[in-house]
Amino acid sequence: APRRTPPSPALAATLAALRRAPVVLCIRMGSYAVARKAALAAVEGGLTVIEVTLTTPGALDIIAELARIPGVTVGAGTVTTPEMARAAAKAGAVFALAPNVDAAVIDACHAVDVLAVPGAATPTEVLAAYQSANAHLVKLFPINLFGGLELVRALRGPLPDVPLLPTSGVTLDVLHEYLACDNVWAVGASKQILRDEYVQAADWAAVTRSAQEWARLAHKVVWEQPAAGAHGGGRVVE
DSSP, X not given: OOOOOOOOHHHHHHHHHHHHSOEEEEEOOSOHHHHHHHHHHHHHTTOOEEEEXXXXXXXXXXXXXXXXXXXXXXXXXXXXXHHHHXXXXXXXXXXXXOSSOOHHHHHXXXXXXXXXXXXXXXXXXXXXXXXXXXXXXXXXXXXXGTTTHHHHHHHHTTOTTOOEEEOSSOOGGGHHHHHTSTTBOOEEESTTTSOHHHHHTTOHHHHHHHHHHHHHHHHHHHHHSSSOGGGOTTOOOO
């Protein structure tokens, strides 16, 4: 099997940023204007890690704008080719999520210091992403269809060293339980924060309030929860 290589300093810094602010908000919209407003409203609410999927019109422009905001960590989503990885990096993305495991895309990301986060749903896929393809973080997707917290806990036994980012179906009421798992680095959220009714009504203040709620709880779990796995005990991230 290929030998894993450690993350570069830039990739390590991105990993640390995700661990400190462990809610990755996924922006996937059919309109540039709506996506941009949603992202800015969430940032205003304190969510500092934003993923803009490349299926969103004007995604690279939104990524570039977010990358200029101090304290915001911005990434691209649905990065399925090496060309997309390079375009995302040029726009200012420092991480790239994908729904699948593709070693060529992971290599292309890491070559430009973008943290590749490939998507996997089974133990075989998770290990292939981490061990064979040298990913440093694996997106567990779609978590709601593959067992939710039970899958995360089941993977912890045989694969304790693989850092996971569960996405698709993590809700506010179980956020603390996910973050208390020592194999969970961060979680992904989207519709749970960008509720359809808020977006359709262009109620960006409601999006900001929703973001505040998630950011507050995530911060509490990360910094105040007594020694519960990776996110407990006010741990200091290097």
